[in-house]
Amino acid sequence: MRNGRSKLATLAAIPLLAAACSSGGEDTENANTSGDALSGSLTGAGASFPDPLFQDWIYTYTNDVQPDTSINYQSVGSGAGIEQFMEETVDFGSSEEYLDDEALQEAADNRGCEALQFPVTFGSVVIAMNNPELDGLALDAETIAGIYSRDITTFDDPAIAELNPEMDLPSDEIVPVHRSDSSGTTAVFTHYLAHEVESWDEEYGEGKELDWPSGLVGGQQNDGVSQGITQNPGGLGYVNQSFAQESELSVAHVVNSDGEPIEPTTESTIAASEEAEVPENFQFHIDDIGGSGYPIAGTNWIFTYTCGYDQETTDTLVDYWTWALTDESAQEIAGELGYAPLGDELTERVIAELERTNSENGDGSEDGEDEDSEEDSAEDGDQ
């Protein structure tokens, strides 16, 4: 905690300095007073997939780190998050999908300055089951698609048996459980199936809600899915990893593109995130994960603008996300909830991008801004 704070203080000072340089004398006082204690209030909206993590981060940050700030994150879903960001009704948006160039341009046209996006976390979707004997059952994309399209109806189906030669599979009927509400978890899960299994893509596709085949159980939110799994002997469902860690359900190991069945853990999610090639513009997918990475994983992007915030909001925005991305206690929270932090190199790049927030405001020069960001990243790397 102590370490985290001192590091945080250094990081927080940089953008303030930058702001002070760029927007003349007036802001200096402001910057000085808020250097120690920020009091901005932020609103954000978007994806539900990282919501448990965001809520926990915000709670810790607004209680232990900067008690005078307030942050309100609404998990309205990626679509609404993007929409509200575009309409400038929130300070930051969040989504499980990155903005493509067209959307970025539209945002920039609306606001009159560039829109930024950067990933902040990775998370996995876990296949959970009721039967404790099935813990560690290996499944691949084909069999999961088979189960959810009702082609595979029992646990001792040859397709499953082939993947689990050493397991004594029960002949129980599988009861697949899905989220009945519109959710990012479903989006990540079905994106994986649609990407890996062509027939699934043709028949059911991907999305936050789906026209599921009949004979499946729908559960309202994570708890509904958990009820659906635990109340049926053959229950099997997909849930956020944070939930699987909390509950006592057994989880399946999912075969990745290198043919390895991988247990969903924070480590294997980190490994998955490292598999991803992240280009300069942060527009990427994490598909075809191999190595020791767990294959059903999603990313979450945060969107901000390079202008139009007042100083206090900017400071709080940058400080909060810097804290979330770099502070040890923040990383601990992520680990406890089963979300993976970004790798070191990616964190540097993301912080650099984050600090461009509001950089084009007023009469600030862009060049100075960029230099500051780089310095900051370097410092961050050193620690």
Place this chain on the structure above:
Amino acid sequence: MPTEAPEAPQAPEERPRGTLTSGRGRLADPIFKWVVAGCGTLVLIILALMVIRTTAEAWPVFAKEGFFGFLFGEEWTSGDSRTEITGTYGAWPFIYGTLITAAIAIVIALPLSIMVAVYLTHMAPTRLAKPLSYTVELLAAVPSVIFGLWGLHWFLPNVMRPFFEWLEGLLGWFFLFEGPVLGVGYLPAGIVLAIMILPIMTAIVREVIVVQPLDQQMASYALGSTRWEVITKVVLPSSFSGIVAAAMLGMGRALGETIAVLMLIGGSQSWGASLFGTGSSMASHIAATFGEANPETRTALMAIGVALFLVTMVINILARVIVWRLGQTKGDAAV
């Protein structure tokens, strides 16, 4: 119980006034009248706005699918356009879910409410009747979200599920009770709905039974009838239209109930005949997907709302017509 107001005596305007009258006071009366009349018309304005606004909002979907195509289409695939309608929207699975859960609720709650009402009016010890009916009415005060919470976490696993498994073993060959028993589904949602609409239906049936004239019942007793015969042959036949009204009102409640159904129906977009199957009702589908819906899907959900509104209106108006017609042909109401 005066049901139609005796016309309030009109204060003659031209009457000479005493101390209470002043120049300003003369204007006060019409002003007051217009103010309360304005408040009265607010209801009409709100209703008109409801119909206009939601229909306008939902119009693109009706325009694309056609009204009946929307009602009876079986495929629901959301598009994610922000400006036009690209998905396919057929609300039949949700309409079916709404109708079937409401039907289950009525099938269970109607006989029960009649029995309870009869018990309260004709059998309960005088001292107990009031507290008992009070207790049943208190059930109506329980918020729907608590019904959902209790239904999902306690009633379903501890009572309904064992019962369903027994029922499936007994009647599994019959298409309505075909397995597998999944826990959540149409039947548990319908049963909890039945509990929820029981108080309102009981209250109405009771009221109807209470106002039945005593002389006939007494005459029947005097002829040597047992209490059971008085109830089934005198009281209930003449209460028939009131009972129909109670059923319709309960039906209306059941159709629009959202949260408890949402937590228990299992929320799938398909539909099937088995009562153990999972589905969605119109209201539950709106509530489940609205939060994260994109603009296009919200339009389609709005269209479901309009359809739900229409269904409840049809039921309400039908109820009125039935009651009215029974009132006309009361002579042979001993159906």
Place this chain on the structure above:
Amino acid sequence: MSAPTTDRPASAPAPLSQLPPGSGLRRFKNRSATVVLTGAMVLAMVPLFLIIFEVLNRGIGVVNLGFFTETEPPPRRDGGGYAAGFIGTLYIMALAILMSIPFGIATAVYVVEYGPNRLTASIRFFTDVMTGIPSIFVGLFVYGLLVIGWGGLGFGTFVGAVAIGVMMLPIVTRSAEEMLRLVPDEMRNASYGLGARKWQTIMRTVLPAAAPGLTTGSMLAIARGIGETAPLMLTAFGSGLIVTAFQGEPQGSVPLQLYRGAAQPFEAGIDRAWGAALCLFALVLVFTVAARWIGSRASIGK
């Protein structure tokens, strides 16, 4: 209720049963019917007690002073409470009461004191219709009208209150109408006889005489409004923080927060949801019972 009070079967009195009076079968039928009906009565009461028991059982350990004064931590952490929800509910209900009760009573005054005419007939009809409108549709309507539509106000306290107010309005109107009808005409005539104008009669005689009944109806409407969840999902939207904004920021409420909390897979959050269920239930019961009590104590007319 348009209950038939005078209708009776027109057919001539026929023997009700072919069996001789007092036959064993008839007595058996009668007795078994008594048993069945008593059973039905018990069955109808069981759910209420099961619910009360379960809500008490799971909620009582959670509720303490902090539950009302602290906001909720993330679902997996212990402690904290529903302060945000309680304040949101209070805020929304206060606004909804201001919107629905005066209008509801004024509508009833118009219908009873100035009717019947064509307008009052249609107001009565459509008020009845309005009581049957599904709550989720009210939410959709307010969403379409105010959140995104002509108003474009976004989510917030005010739009949530409008939705709840629209839910409460017909309940207030219908009960107020019945209460005003119970005020005996003698009182109106006496007032006129003293030279009072119509508005004075209504304001100083009719409404005070009906006041206990009006209070009862209003409190029942409030009890109904407090527990509403579905319309708020689309209007107030929900928040875990204390929100003081009148409009424009999503606002929380107890049932909404309860619903969301129960949907999270974390034990601590679910426990708090049961605690909130207990509070909500208690609140609604207090309003319902108090309403009945006022109604029965000071009932007017018969």
